[in-house]
Amino acid sequence: MKVIVAGGGIGGLAAALSLAQRGAAVTVLERAPQLGEAGAGLQLSPNATRLLFRWGLEDELRRVGFAPLSADIRDRGGAVLLSTPLGAAAEQRWGAPYLQAHRADLHAILLASAGAAGVRMQVDCPVETFEDDGGGVRLRTRGETLDADVLIGADGIHSQVRAALAGPRPPRFTGQIAWRGLVETQRLPAGLIAPAATVWTAAGAHFVHYHVRGGELVNFVGFTSGARSAPESWTEPARPGEVAGAFDGWAPAVQALIAAQRGGCGWRSAVHDRAPSRRWTRGRSALLGDAAHPMPPYLAQGAGMAIEDAEAISRHLAGPLPPQEALRGYAAERFGRTRRVQAWAQRNGAIFHLPGPLRQAAFAVARSGGGGAARLDWLYGYVPPSELCP
Ligand SMILES: Cc1cc2nc3c(=O)[nH]c(=O)nc-3n(C[C@H](O)[C@H](O)[C@H](O)COP(=O)(O)OP(=O)(O)OC[C@H]3O[C@@H](n4cnc5c(N)ncnc54)[C@H](O)[C@@H]3O)c2cc1C
Structure with missing residues (x-):
């Protein structure tokens, strides 16, 4: 089977790799003049690392990744609102590790x-x-005509393939701005940044940080609500003082990260998403990753869902059904799960930004409902459906 994948991001490369390993002849068409990823971190939960490992990437991913000991959600003042054990406990519970990686490292591994x-x-x-x-x-593409048995649109939130399948509606702005940065760990006071995925929360804002590249770098991203409009971009620099102003008075770890960011600015991206849509496939074309189900990053699952999609689409296309039916089967399998993840991500964003007492009450409910780990079994314990059948 000859497959063209539109888009060489994490989703497109994951799909290309999984399809090629299942015997397809794959071409990836990338719009940008170079293949690559933004200078930022990515959390990869066990549902994603399990699949990446099956594709033969375990040694390299463990080498460039960082396994946090826990995921801690804190109040801006420092009180722990919810803690989920990760490290060895994650690997034992979900059968694969929770890893944090530099996007460019994961992209390079997939590309090779x-x-x-x-x-x-x-x-x-x-x-x-x-x-x-x-x-x-x-x-x-660029005046050239190419033929394939199947086209996969892995071309991101502004997907051209999606526009053809589902109509040209633009993504919606969530009103939230992400302020991103990457800091060399050695530029920070020793021990200040815990070996954890940490989220600090306050009314109208939250701030996330974690180690990547084996601990050499700390990735941070702060989110603020209430903006009117802003472009969706991974490359727009923040203005001097903007990030510091937005998180003035927050915990020492937050202050230190912002102060240590080279140039003092970092980057600014507007957070966009789309309402769930079932129109992922038509005939021999289908969508995957952010092209199909973009979501705000408050559950750290956008790339994870793209990786799961990649496994699912290659499995369906390698089966006995004609491509049109295989793609419909893929979309039917993936829609419910990705819609649930989108809804959780949106709900997390809302809870993180609640005023203090409401936020504390929301996390008290989460703690009483089995604690941090049990509530994530459906997400992190994911096994592709075919593997559950004899
Ligand atoms: C601040 C932030 C933090 C995040 N953190 C996490 C996290 O910790 N964990 C996680 O799992 N997810 C996270 N995400 C989500 C994750 O980044 C995305 O879901 C994921 O990168 C989507 O991958 P993709 O391949 O579907 O799309 P993209 O990465 O957008 O790739 C699309 C590719 O298609 C190309 N393209 C576009 N149009 C065309 C065209 N017409 N023809 C050919 N090529 C085209 C683009 O140039 C691009 O290379 C985060 C997102 C944000 C904004």
Whole structure:
């Protein structure tokens, strides 16, 4: 089967690798002139690392990753509102580790493995239009025409393939701005940043930090609510003082990270999402990752869901059904789970930003309902459905 994947982000490369390992001839078309990822961190929970390991990436991922000992949600003043044991406990409970990685490291690992599996990459090739005549897909990029049996749109939140399948509606702005930065650990006071995925919360804002690249770097991202509009971008620099102003008076770890950011600014991105839609597939084309189900990053699952999608779409396409039916089966399998994850991410964002007493009450409910780990079994303990059947 000849498959074209539009988009060489984490979702597109994961799909290309999984498809190639299942025997497809895959070409990735990337719009940008270079393949790569933003200078930022990524949390990979066990549902994602389990699949990455199955694709043969365990040694390299463990080498570049950082396994936090816990995920701690704190009040801005420091009180722990909810703590989930990770480290060895995560691996034991969910059968795979919770790892934090630099995006560029994960991207480079996927790119090398996909290349070794025979995937062809073409950069500077935006998918512009495509037609499906029932027997195949013909698409155009930079004046060239390419034919394939299947087209997968892994082209992100502004997906061109999605516009063709579901209509050209733009993503919606959540009113929240993300302030991102990456700091060398050695530039911070020793021991100040706990070996944990930490979320500090306050009314209208929260701040996340964690180690990546084996502990060499600390990634941070603070979120504030109430903005009117802003462009969705991974490359827009913040203005001097903006991040410090937004988190003035927060915990010493937060202050130290902002102060240690080289240039003092970091980056600014507006957080966008879309309402869930079932229109992921038509004929021989289908969507995956942020193109299908973009979500705010408050459950750290966007890339994880793209990785799960990648496994599912390759499994369905490798089965006995014609591509159109296989893609419908893929979408039917994935819709419910990704919709639940989108809803949890949105709800987390709302809870993190509640005023103090309401936020404390929400986390007291979470603690009483079995604590940190049990409530995540459905998410982190995910096993692809076919593997549950004899
Ligand atoms: C601040 C922040 C923190 C996050 N933290 C986490 C986290 O900790 N864990 C997690 O799992 N997720 C996290 N996410 C979500 C995660 O980043 C995304 O869900 C994930 O990167 C989506 O991958 P993708 O491949 O679907 O899309 P993208 O990464 O957007 O890739 C799409 C690719 O398609 C290309 N493209 C676009 N149009 C075309 C076209 N017409 N033709 C060809 N190519 C095209 C683009 O150039 C790009 O390379 C976070 C998101 C944000 C904003």
